[in-house]
Amino acid sequence: MIEDKDLDIQEETPPPESVIPAEAGTDPTEPASRYPFHNTEWRSEDCKLRNEGLPEEERDWFADARPQPARTSNQIMEKFFNWCRAHSLWILAFGTGCGAIELRPLVTSRYDISRLGMQMRPTPRQASVFVIGGYVSIKTLKRIVRSYEQMQGPKFVVAVCSCAINGGMYWDSYNTIKRIDEYIPVDVYVTGCMPRPEAVMAGFTKLKELIMAGKAEGQNLYAEKFDWYKANQKQVIKDWNMPDYNW
Amino acid sequence: MKELYELLKDRFRLSDFSQKQPVQAWLKVPSDQAVALITHLRDIHGFSHLVMLTCVDWIEQGKFQLTYILHNYHDHKDLGVKVYIDRESASMESIHHLWEQARTYQRELYEMFGISFPGSPGLTDPFILEGWDDMPVMRRDFDTKAYSETHYSHRPREIHEPEEHMKQRMYPED
Numbered sequence: 409m410i411e412d413k414d415l416d417i418q419e420e421t422p423p424p425e426s427v428i429p430a431e432a433g434t435d436p437t438e439p440a441s442r443y444p445f446h447n448t449e450w451r452s453e454d455c456k457l458r459n460e461g462l463p464e465e466e467r468d469w470f471a472d473a474r475p476q477p478a479r480t481s482n483q484i485m486e487k488f489f490n491w492c493r494a495h496s497l498w499i500l501a502f503g504t505g506c507g508a509i510e511l512r513p514l515v516t517s518r519y520d521i522s523r524l525g526m527q528m529r530p531t532p533r534q535a536s537v538f539v540i541g542g543y544v545s546i547k548t549l550k551r552i553v554r555s556y557e558q559m560q561g562p563k564f565v566v567a568v569c570s571c572a573i574n575g576g577m578y579w580d581s582y583n584t585i586k587r588i589d590e591y592i593p594v595d596v597y598v599t600g601c602m603p604r605p606e607a608v609m610a611g612f613t614k615l616k617e618l619i620m621a622g623k624a625e626g627q628n629l630y631a632e633k634f635d636w637y638k639a640n641q642k643q644v645i646k647d648w649n650m651p652d653y654n655w
Numbered sequence: 656m657k658e659l660y661e662l663l664k665d666r667f668r669l670s671d672f673s674q675k676q677p678v679q680a681w682l683k684v685p686s687d688q689a690v691a692l693i694t695h696l697r698d699i700h701g702f703s704h705l706v707m708l709t710c711v712d713w714i715e716q717g718k719f720q721l722t723y724i725l726h727n728y729h730d731h732k733d734l735g736v737k738v739y740i741d742r743e744s745a746s747m748e749s750i751h752h753l754w755e756q757a758r759t760y761q762r763e764l765y766e767m768f769g770i771s772f773p774g775s776p777g778l779t780d781p782f783i784l785e786g787w788d789d790m791p792v793m794r795r796d797f798d799t800k801a802y803s804e805t806h807y808s809h810r811p812r813e814i815h816e817p818e819e820h821m822k823q824r825m826y827p828e829d
Contacts, residue, residue: 547785574810580800582792583784586809644807646786 461648470651475631478561486622493536493562494619497612500535501528502555505542507569510602519605526612532558537615540594543571543578544585550645556592557654561627564619566611568598576601590640593626656680656732659700667692671737681735689738690748693723697753702727702734705753708760710768714795717742719770723750740770749775767793 456472480486503509514521515528529535532555544552556565567588570576575586588594595618598611618624630637634653642648660672660682669692671683684692696702702725711720723736740747749772751758761772766782769791781787790797822829 545783547783550785574812575807579809580803582789582797582799582802582806584803584807586803586807590808646788647781 457652459651461650461652471653471655473653474634475557475627475653475655477628477631487620490620490622494616495525497524497526497537497564497615498529498535499526499537499539500532500555500559501530502532502538502552504540504544504548504552505569505571507539507541507572507602510605511539511541511568511608513605514608519609521609521612524609524612532556533560535559536563537612538563538565538592540565540567540572540588542569543576543581544588545583546585546644546646547583549585549591549641550650552588553591553641553645554650554654562619562624563627564595564615564624565592565626566596566598566608566615567594568600568603568608568611570599570601573597573599585644591637591644593629593637595624595626656734659734663692663695666695678731679733679735681737683737683739686738686740686747689721689723689736690750690753693725693736693750694753696725696734696736700727701729704728705750705757706733708750708757708764710764710770710793712742712768712793712795713739714742719745719768721747721764721770745770747772749773751775767791769794 455474457474459467459470459472462470503511513519521527526537536559538552538556538559540552556563565588567573571578571584572588575581575584578584579586585591596611596615598607600607603611615624638652656674656677657672657680660669660680663669663682667688668685669682672680673682674680704726706724706726707722708724709722711722713720718739719742721738721740723738725734725736726732727734738747745768747770749757749761751761751772751774758775758777761770761775762778762780762782764770765772765775765778766784766787772778784792789802792799
């Protein structure tokens, strides 16, 4: 048994302060702004991403801006938006592991998630829910990170099956990560190997409750702890030949 | 199949013939004659289909056993050709000129066992493990558990004894 200190990945790492834009209104000389993209601090040279995995001539083809936490001011409107988001969950049809096969009954006539406002989308640009359906190998993790970052916010992650949660039967595999929540933020876990479609639908119901309560803030967590997530990802993905942030 | 073995025995240094089913037989051939034998089987005796090419690590003998399974479509018979090569600096002649798909098998064997097939196209491209920098993973002296423990973090295990759990739940003040 190894201790946590032996691992390079530490669970409790404080989010980098400089990444988060300062609260609007703290500086009286600046015009007060409610929105983070009116704040220009994140455009400074220190905050720019280096894209060092790419060849020199390709680095400026891709964005060098970090993700920004979404801040909202009008709580009533936000509650209404959350209600809308909870009732229109579009799932990214991306299969990782055996869960990808087992999720297919959900869209057939017996369980029929389209009556709940859910459907599969073929591209990350149109999806808001990422279902991690099973074991995640290193090769898949690279594609997961890329797809997750390409999804437009607000976005949520549901980790289905025990393999995505703690490694499952691949606990001693050389090629499978054990905790998906160290690489992308997870909102809801569904245990089981395999969970029944009812269990997955219960997970989606829980996700709806979280969204409507305003607690499914995985996207903001990813933006705030971006350096920590990125360090974990780069530690296991040895051939990092993509931009630091794909969007 | 025995007749075929007797026929081939005049031409190649074959040994260890075994047949457990009427349609399936195995034989062993030295590595320097393996490609010649496989070419002969394909062109003369109608074994025109490469079913698979796989490897077994006999670490105690210091050998890799390459197994070429060939299929004959005319009488639907399978012939397994076993070739033993040295485990140290393992190398074998490529058969991608006989079957194009053999390059994929050889690419896999290069990544999983570290067996070199000189001349095989795209041999060193990453197959499954992208950016792998440790020893080939299917060699039996590779310790997958130790690698997993040093490279990936594990979720700590929580154990709930049923007696304690129910006691906490039903009589929390005790």
